[in-house]
Amino acid sequence: SQTIHQWPATLVQPVGSPLSLECTVEGTSNPNLYWYRQAAGRGLQLLFYSVGIGQISSEVPQNLSASRPQDRQFILSSKKLLLSDSGFYLCAWIEGNYGYTFGSGTRLTVV
Amino acid sequence: GDSVTQMEGPVTLSEEAFLTINCTYTATGYPSLFWYVQYPGEGLQLLLKATKADDKGSNKGFEATYRKETTSFHLEKGSVQVSDSAVYFCALRSGNQFYFGTGTSLTVIP
Numbered sequence: 001s002q003t004i005h006q007w008p009a010t011l012v013q014p015v016g017s018p019l020s021l022e023c024t025v026e027g028t029s030n031p032n033l034y035w036y037r038q039a040a041g042r043g044l045q046l047l048f049y050s051v052g053i054g055q056i057s058s059e060v061p062q063n064l065s066a067s068r069p070q071d072r073q074f075i076l077s078s079k080k081l082l083l084s085d086s087g088f089y090l091c092a093w094i095e096g097n098y099g100y101t102f103g104s105g106t107r108l109t110v111v
Numbered sequence: 112g113d114s115v116t117q118m119e120g121p122v123t124l125s126e127e128a129f130l131t132i133n134c135t136y137t138a139t140g141y142p143s144l145f146w147y148v149q150y151p152g153e154g155l156q157l158l159l160k161a162t163k164a165d166d167k168g169s170n171k172g173f174e175a176t177y178r179k180e181t182t183s184f185h186l187e188k189g190s191v192q193v194s195d196s197a198v199y200f201c202a203l204r205s206g207n208q209f210y211f212g213t214g215t216s217l218t219v220i221p
Contacts, residue, residue: 032207043200043212044155044200044214051207090154092155094204099143099157099202100145100202101157102156104154105153105154
């Protein structure tokens with residue numbers, strides 16, 4: 001069966017520190033992968049999506065970047081975190097005609 | 112462009128009350144429509160979906176019908192429970208792009 005893993009679950013980082021969030025999927029190949037952010041009390045904002053290794057599309061200009069070093073791995077990064085980067089980050093992938101399957105999320109607090 | 116407009120919350124209901132959360136969409140093609148649920152502290156889970164006009168998605172007592180004539184996909188449940196307290200997101204899929212509503216927070220009180 002297909003599963004998606006996302007870690008860490010919770011992260012507290014100081015302003016100016018780097019960030020690396022990892023997402024991996026199992027049980028599928030060549031998935032379309034997505035990073036979303038959910039700010040407190042707000043909806044979902046698509047940050048990045050990837051249709052294959054090394055292929056990254058950015059939806060909004062920001063302090064973050066994404067990479068896809070392997071078929072089933074999607075990484076969200078920042079060199080220097082801002083306070084405004086705080087939020088709930090969700091990785092997701094699409095299978096066929098179905099909807100997204102989401103990871104369990106990472107709650108990032110920048111202090 | 113494609114978009115989803117969702118009823119704003121928060122919504123507070125008593126247990127066993129009837130629930131409706133409105134969702135309307137704008138799309139140029141023939142999208143698939145979804146409802147996702149997010150329980151406190153968790154990621155989003157697919158609740159139900161409909162892939163073409165007049166389809167009815169249903170799960171856990173929730174239902175939504177894909178209405179092309181009114182471009183709507185309203186979520187309904189006849190009798191809510193405390194365990195239904197969560198944030199509900201309406202979403203549209205057009206190709207490999209998803210568009211989410213802003214979410215509606217539901218609190219069910221005993």
